[in-house]
Amino acid sequence: MMTLLTIFLVMLLVLTAFAVERTKDLLSAVIVFAxxxxxxxxxxxxxxxxxxxxxxxxxxxxxTTVVLLxxxxxxxxxxx
Amino acid sequence: MNNRLLHTIVKMLLPVIIVYGIFIVLHGHLTxxxxxxxxxxxxxxxxxxxxxxxxxxxxxxxxxSVSKYLESGGVLAIVVIGLVGLFVxxxxxxxxxxxxxxxxxxxxxxxxxxxxxxxxxxxxxGSTLMTLFNALLEDE
Numbered sequence: 427m428m429t430l431l432t433i434f435l436v437m438l439l440v441l442t443a444f445a446v447e448r449t450k451d452l453l454s455a456v457i458v459f460a461x462x463x464x465x466x467x468x469x470x471x472x473x474x475x476x477x478x479x480x481x482x483x484x485x486x487x488x489x490t491t492v493v494l495l496x497x498x499x500x501x502x503x504x505x506x
Numbered sequence: 507m508n509n510r511l512l513h514t515i516v517k518m519l520l521p522v523i524i525v526y527g528i529f530i531v532l533h534g535h536l537t538x539x540x541x542x543x544x545x546x547x548x549x550x551x552x553x554x555x556x557x558x559x560x561x562x563x564x565x566x567x568x569x570x571s572v573s574k575y576l577e578s579g580g581v582l583a584i585v586v587i588g589l590v591g592l593f594v595x596x597x598x599x600x601x602x603x604x605x606x607x608x609x610x611x612x613x614x615x616x617x618x619x620x621x622x623x624x625x626x627x628x629x630x631x632g633s634t635l636m637t638l639f640n641a642l643l644e645d646e
Contacts, residue, residue: 481543492553
């Protein structure tokens with residue numbers, strides 16, 4: 427059961443990483459990147475590294491998203 | 507602009523986030539997390555307030571002059587604690603020799619100087635994130 431969950435999460439991780447790279451809408455890319463960080467945080471927890479998981483959730487899903495959104499408000503929304 | 511929903515949810519969520527950040531910072535020597543993670547959560551709470559109510563409102567409760575002193579003070583506190591350890595115990599950041607009571611392992615007030623270091627790191631990281639956000643959003 428645990429192995430199945432890990433395989434599912436890793437596949438979701440790869441999928442979100444591809445989605446961040448492929449999408450042209452930068453706002454969607456930032457939101458998908460937050461989802462990527464969240465999945466990675468759960469994976470750290472499964473790998474028995476709760477310290478890294480907490481930092482990943484706080485920095486990856488929190489601060490990085492906010493800073494990238496602030497940068498996005500200064501530039502354009504769509505990639506050319 | 508009708509953003510009463512956003513304001514209400516942020517007002518309800520903000521105390522919970524701040525209490526959680528303080529919990530992570532104060533339990534840095536006992537549980538996962540510590541100064542950096544807790545400081546990042548505290549910084550996220552401040553940035554969330556700034557995003558919801560505007561930069562002027564967030565600068566009113568957490569002005570530039572306060573964050574300036576918190577940033578430098580956090581680093582200075584770590585260096586001063588380390589130097590006290592160097593002069594009293596013989597090496598940088600030496601713990602038991604500084605005379606701070608060690609307490610029983612597992613208690614909240616234990617670990618000698620480690621909780622003090624965690625509080626210093628938490629204040630430093632939180633105020634640095636706020637300064638970073640303000641610097642990004644300010645007009646040229």
